[in-house]
Amino acid sequence: MIKLIKAVILLTLIGLALNGCSGSDGRNGDSASKVKTDLEEIQERGVLRAITSYSPISYFIYRGQPLGYEYEMLKRLTDYLGVELQLVVASDFTEMIRMLNSGEGDMIAYNLTLTSDRQERVAFTVPMNTTHQVLVQRKPSNWRQMRLHEIERTLIRSPFELNGETIHVRRASSYLDRLINLSAEIGGDIDIVEADGSLTTEELIRMVAEREIEYTVSDENIARLNAMTFPILDIETPISLPQQTAWAVRHNSPVFLETLNNWLTDFQREADYYVIYRKYFENTRAYRARVRSDFLFSASGRISAYDDIIKRYADELGWDWKLIASLIFQESQFNPNARSWAGAVGLMQLMPRTAEAYGAADPTDPVQSVRAGVRFLQWLEDYWEDHIEDDQERKHFVLASYNVGQGHVQDARRLAEKYDADPNVWHDNVARFMLKKSNADYYNDEVVRFGYARGIEPVQYVDHILYIYNHYLASEQLRTSDGLAGADN
Numbered sequence: 001m002i003k004l005i006k007a008v009i010l011l012t013l014i015g016l017a018l019n020g021c022s023g024s025d026g027r028n029g030d031s032a033s034k035v036k037t038d039l040e041e042i043q044e045r046g047v048l049r050a051i052t053s054y055s056p057i058s059y060f061i062y063r064g065q066p067l068g069y070e071y072e073m074l075k076r077l078t079d080y081l082g083v084e085l086q087l088v089v090a091s092d093f094t095e096m097i098r099m100l101n102s103g104e105g106d107m108i109a110y111n112l113t114l115t116s117d118r119q120e121r122v123a124f125t126v127p128m129n130t131t132h133q134v135l136v137q138r139k140p141s142n143w144r145q146m147r148l149h150e151i152e153r154t155l156i157r158s159p160f161e162l163n164g165e166t167i168h169v170r171r172a173s174s175y176l177d178r179l180i181n182l183s184a185e186i187g188g189d190i191d192i193v194e195a196d197g198s199l200t201t202e203e204l205i206r207m208v209a210e211r212e213i214e215y216t217v218s219d220e221n222i223a224r225l226n227a228m229t230f231p232i233l234d235i236e237t238p239i240s241l242p243q244q245t246a247w248a249v250r251h252n253s254p255v256f257l258e259t260l261n262n263w264l265t266d267f268q269r270e271a272d273y274y275v276i277y278r279k280y281f282e283n284t285r286a287y288r289a290r291v292r293s294d295f296l297f298s299a300s301g302r303i304s305a306y307d308d309i310i311k312r313y314a315d316e317l318g319w320d321w322k323l324i325a326s327l328i329f330q331e332s333q334f335n336p337n338a339r340s341w342a343g344a345v346g347l348m349q350l351m352p353r354t355a356e357a358y359g360a361a362d363p364t365d366p367v368q369s370v371r372a373g374v375r376f377l378q379w380l381e382d383y384w385e386d387h388i389e390d391d392q393e394r395k396h397f398v399l400a401s402y403n404v405g406q407g408h409v410q411d412a413r414r415l416a417e418k419y420d421a422d423p424n425v426w427h428d429n430v431a432r433f434m435l436k437k438s439n440a441d442y443y444n445d446e447v448v449r450f451g452y453a454r455g456i457e458p459v460q461y462v463d464h465i466l467y468i469y470n471h472y473l474a475s476e477q478l479r480t481s482d483g484l485a486g487a488d489n
Helices: 039-045 069-081 093-101 116-121 148-152 174-185 201-209 220-229 254-267 271-281 284-292 307-317 321-332 352-357 366-385 391-404 406-418 426-438 456-480
Strands: 047-052 060-062 065-067 084-089 107-113 129-131 133-138 166-170 191-195 216-219 233-238 243-249
Touching: 039 047, 039 069, 039 254, 047 069, 047 093, 060 456, 065 069, 065 456, 069 084, 069 107, 069 254, 069 271, 093 107, 093 116, 129 220, 133 174, 133 201, 133 220, 166 174, 166 201, 166 216, 174 191, 174 216, 201 216, 201 220, 201 233, 216 220, 220 233, 220 284, 243 254, 307 321, 307 366, 321 366, 321 391, 321 456, 352 366, 366 391, 366 406, 391 406, 391 426, 391 456, 406 426, 426 456
Parallel strands: 047 084, 047 107, 166 191
Antiparallel strands: 060 065, 107 243, 129 243, 133 216, 133 233
16 A cells, blocks of 8 residues: 655744743753654654754755755654654743753754763754854955055954954854853953843854844854855954864664664765755855845845736635745746646646636736636635635645645545544545546446546655645744744754
């Protein structure tokens, strides 16, 4: 029996308003976990819950698509383990530790610096990267007209020169720990400001470039990417020795840790790993395009150039506009000139007869395509309202019908009813029998009226749209929640 593909990533958002958790420094009550979940339990569950954070490198939504170094690595890992991926989004390292040791996640997948203090609280994987921390500072406004030695005289090059200076860094980060130690080492008094939890390191770097703050600290590889975006920045002053970064699991997950280490060791030898690494840590042009783009969703709230059109017609349908945007991404990846092998055209990939029936004389026109596509969705919504009472469940049937037609979906419902499944529930019920419509024993069944269908396509279609939609939902909630914007290492 074909296994139902559940390609939905559930993104768990944890608010810093949780009293008694956000106030902890992560050193009390979380050094040992009472949760004992190892690899066997993860594989039996069929889901790996990975704690990560939003940032323009680790995990983000860009032009409607989930991307990021940690995200792509985790997808490779879950394929290897044969499980689905569930992302749990945290704000900083303190939250990550709390969520890991409370059992809300199975691992921390983030660029964490290995420190002796952290090793007491989590079990680190084999090192993934080596970096060092640098001071991010600003060159003079007229630096392009100055000689190199003149610029150098204006910059801090020795840690002793930080005495009395104010430096903003993310709370609960290794940058904070390093500055505290550095202040003691130089026998001085560095004014260390723990920045608001809603600010990422990338945002603090931007604030230095735009004269909102004077200094911050970053890993050198992250700072170098940002310096390509803001040439006025100087990142050449190191404030730490080389440091290793890694992922982490609970101390009482030894089998999972060993498996993870073996996979990381092998995968880091493969060309695929280097492609991913270079994509996010060395491709400065792509990074600059992302951070300057209006379509970095977690920062701008915009998914595509057609958001306003989608919102207008989504209101008429009464659906969340992000769900329709998810459908459009699945259909055309927001390309208004997209054409399928079957002849579907435009953002919503309407077949010529459907486009004409719902008023799209030119389906490559974004307004006409979205308007006609939403009108078709409204027709399907009205059709299924007579059959599926639950509003949210009905959307699954509407989406499946948009892909394969309501006749085939009704066939799957009749098969479900015949074989004692629930004909009014999509997942694990009607979807299971939609998959069987490519089997002659089922498409020739007396209750089937529309014959053969390649049922895996509408099943995957619904799952993939929900997969994207859940990313959009979580990103929007994180973007609009106080104190949730991305962790540091």
